[in-house]
Amino acid sequence: MTTTPTPILELKNLAWYKEKGQPVFTDVNLVVNEGDILVLQGKSGAGKSTLLKCIAHLNIYKGEVLYRGQKPQHYGIPTFRTRVMYVPQRPSMLPGTPRDFLTTIYTFGVHKSRSASSKAASAVSGALGSSEPNVSGHEAFAVAESWGIEPELWDRGWANLSGGEAQRIVLAIAVGIGSAEVLLLDEPTSALDSESSSKIEKHLSAEVKSPDSTLKSIVWITHSPEQGQRVGTRFIRVTSGGVREENVDPGV
Numbered sequence: 001m002t003t004t005p006t007p008i009l010e011l012k013n014l015a016w017y018k019e020k021g022q023p024v025f026t027d028v029n030l031v032v033n034e035g036d037i038l039v040l041q042g043k044s045g046a047g048k049s050t051l052l053k054c055i056a057h058l059n060i061y062k063g064e065v066l067y068r069g070q071k072p073q074h075y076g077i078p079t080f081r082t083r084v085m086y087v088p089q090r091p092s093m094l095p096g097t098p099r100d101f102l103t104t105i106y107t108f109g110v111h112k113s114r115s116a117s118s119k120a121a122s123a124v125s126g127a128l129g130s131s132e133p134n135v136s137g138h139e140a141f142a143v144a145e146s147w148g149i150e151p152e153l154w155d156r157g158w159a160n161l162s163g164g165e166a167q168r169i170v171l172a173i174a175v176g177i178g179s180a181e182v183l184l185l186d187e188p189t190s191a192l193d194s195e196s197s198s199k200i201e202k203h204l205s206a207e208v209k210s211p212d213s214t215l216k217s218i219v220w221i222t223h224s225p226e227q228g229q230r231v232g233t234r235f236i237r238v239t240s241g242g243v244r245e246e247n248v249d250p251g252v
């Protein structure tokens with residue numbers, strides 16, 4: 001018996017233009033369902049990152065993005081972005097340390113979102129009433145540690161972390177917050193060795209499959225056809241005309 005897929009994101013006639021009106025992509029129509037790990041592929045400059053930023057409402061676009069049938073404005077943009085979360089390739093330009101970043105996120109109230117994990121919420125609740133949340137014990141630390149991040153790295157400036165360390169910490173924060181139903185991952189393992197990548201691939205695939213997890217689907221940009229094959233359940237090619245679904249991952 002086949003079950004009817006539950007749509008979580010719908011892109012309707014999405015288009016994005018450069019300043020002079022030159023289209024990067026137009027006519028993007030796509031439904032992302034619960035359980036999907038959508039692998040986005042395409043040439044460098046095809047518009048993959050731009051498409052993810054449009055979905056996250058970080059770019060101004062033409063057309064519509066619906067999350068659970070509603071526009072981002074229905075939830076309020078900050079809340080929408082905690083549910084449909086864009087994770088950049090690396091956190092360039094961030095000031096301070098990863099711990100500062102996690103604290104800042106909670107200062108701005110991500111933990112109030114509907115589905116924040118209980119662990120994350122309890123990590124913060126002890127500090128309610130103080131001006132700065134205490135994030136010790138947060139799930140992000142455990143996730144990062146399982147990916148080989150030593151605890152002391154949380155207190156080192158971003159600028160003094162390796163690309164792969166910073167990449168794993170940013171992703172661990174996104175996963176550890178536990179608020180996202182959709183993660184939009186922009187080459188999340190581009191700076192990692194194959195062993196570290198493999199741990200992350202398995203962790204994220206298991207999260208999407210687990211009925212207990214908040215995370216329901218991932219849109220994942222990768223330039224690695226092998227990684228695409230390992231994690232993908234659907235394959236999308238981004239071209240100047242729009243997006244095209246492919247039955248099998250044909251490689252980049």
Ligand SMILES: Nc1ncnc2c1ncn2[C@@H]1O[C@H](COP(=O)(O)OP(=O)(O)OP(=O)(O)O)[C@@H](O)[C@H]1O
Binds near residue numbers: 018019044049
């Ligand atoms: N803010 C911007 N202003 C003008 N052009 C932009 C802007 N952001 C991206 N572009 C252009 O839009 C096109 C798509 O860029 P994008 O970063 O989405 O490509 P991509 O497919 O993710 O590439 P890569 O695989 O190299 O990361 C490129 O030509 C890029 O130069």
